Amino acid sequence: MRKTISALIGVSASFIASAHAQDVDWKKVDETLGRKPSVADDVHRYGFPRTDLTVTLDGVTIKPALALGGWLAFKPAHGGAMVMGDLVLLETEINPVMAKMIASGIEITAVHNHLLRASPATFYMHVAGHGDPVKLASAIHDALAESKTPLTVAAAGNPPAIDLDxxxxxxxxxxxxxxxxxxxxxxxxxxxxxxxxxxxxxxxxxxxxxxxxxxxxxxxxxxxxxxxxxxxxxxxxxxxxxxxxxxxxxxxxxxxxxxxxxxxxxxxxxxxxxxxxxxxxxxxxxxxxxxxxx
The missing domain is CATH 3.30.70 (Alpha-Beta Plaits)
Incomplete structure (x- = not known):
């Protein structure tokens, strides 16, 4: 990743951040991604669940929190932020999303399945980048717009009971x-x-x-x-x-x-x-x- 980040900085100068971590405009990142994060220490993590999909496996309808929960995590680093993420995509969405990511200087670190026999089949694209967190967020948001990943957050309902010990x-x-x-x-x-x-x-x-x-x-x-x-x-x-x-x-x-x-x-x-x-x-x-x- 070190070599890729060096190239990314050289090619995508707009991503370079001069601000210190405490100067990150997290509110602007939230607005760009269209959602609030969960915050743990200095990490801001944003969920992108595929609530639009109905995926079944061996007769089980998979809830987003079980295996369809895409996410991005931003952590202050080197005067800007590093971002890592795992995005849930359908087969037909992989190449359009990847093309947008690459054009914006975002790294693709893995593309693969997690499950077998799921219908429809889902794939998982891992991404990474470094720079101005708002610009990183904008680039990833624009790439996700090439998929049907929900980019607005539905109103939260009452969570289902967990009928387990x-x-x-x-x-x-x-x-x-x-x-x-x-x-x-x-x-x-x-x-x-x-x-x-x-x-x-x-x-x-x-x-x-x-x-x-x-x-x-x-x-x-x-x-x-x-x-x-x-x-x-x-x-x-x-x-x-x-x-x-x-x-x-x-x-x-x-x-x-x-x-x-x-x-x-x-x-x-x-x-x-x-x-x-x-x-x-x-x-x-x-x-x-x-x-x-x-």
Whole structure:
């Protein structure tokens, strides 16, 4: 990413920011992206869920918070901001969005699937950039306009109840989860520090480098689960074996970034079964990683 950023600065001088982090006009970024962020420490994270899509997998209608939650995270860096993101796209949207990103100097760091057998199939474009946060936001907003990603935020309704024993899930996974749009979500931190282009990726959850585990109730104590394990190379196959041994399908294995340290692999998974049974399988896989318990 370091070489790309150097080229980006040379080619796209308009992205260069002279302001210090405290001078970032976050209100203008909010207005440009058409939504309010969640803020954790110095990271502003903006959600772009594909609420326009009805995606089914093995008879389950996937809620946006389960597997369709695109996002962008802005973090002050080098007198401007770095941005990282994961955008959910249909196959026909990939090339138009990519063309706009490239024309604006935004990096594409990965394009891939997360799930198998989903209808319609969804793909995930990871992006990165550095410079003036307002100009970065404008460039990404214009690129997303090439897709049908909702660029206005619908009024929030009452969140659906989560019909699962969440206290038991917390106990098994080892961290406290939280409800989001009818989905019970966990972020499990790794013990090792993670950097990208020399910048610490903290907080790890908002920056997309925590292990993400999502439970969507499907009735009768069952849940559909998906998410991604964040792994070093030596952890990949032990986690694959642990997941498959517990009836959890591995659906993708790939990178999300270009210049992270340590080198990381992201493993996506899927199952729809008894939620407690699946949590125990996920815990067995977590035990193969350098992850934390709270």
């Amino acid at each position: 969440t206290a038991k899930l917390d106990q098994i996974i080892g961290v406290k989860g939280q409800g989001n749009g009818g989905v019970y979500q966990f972020n499990v931190k790794r013990r090792d520090p993670i950097t990208e282009d020399g910048m610490p990726l903290t907080p790890v959850g908002p920056m997309g480098v925590a292990i993400a585990i999502n439970f969507q109730p499907t009735g009768g104590g069952k849940a559909a689960i998906t998410g991604d394990f964040v792994l070093t190379s030596d952890e990949v196959n032990p986690v694959i074996v642990a997941l498959r041994t517990h009836g959890i399908e591995v659906t993708a294995l790939h990178s999300h970034m270009l210049d992270e340290q340590p080198r990381l692999f992201f493993m996506h998974f899927w199952a729809n079964d008894d939620a407690i049974k699946l949590a125990e399988g996920l815990r067995a896989a977590l035990d193969k990683t350098a992850s934390t318990k709270s």
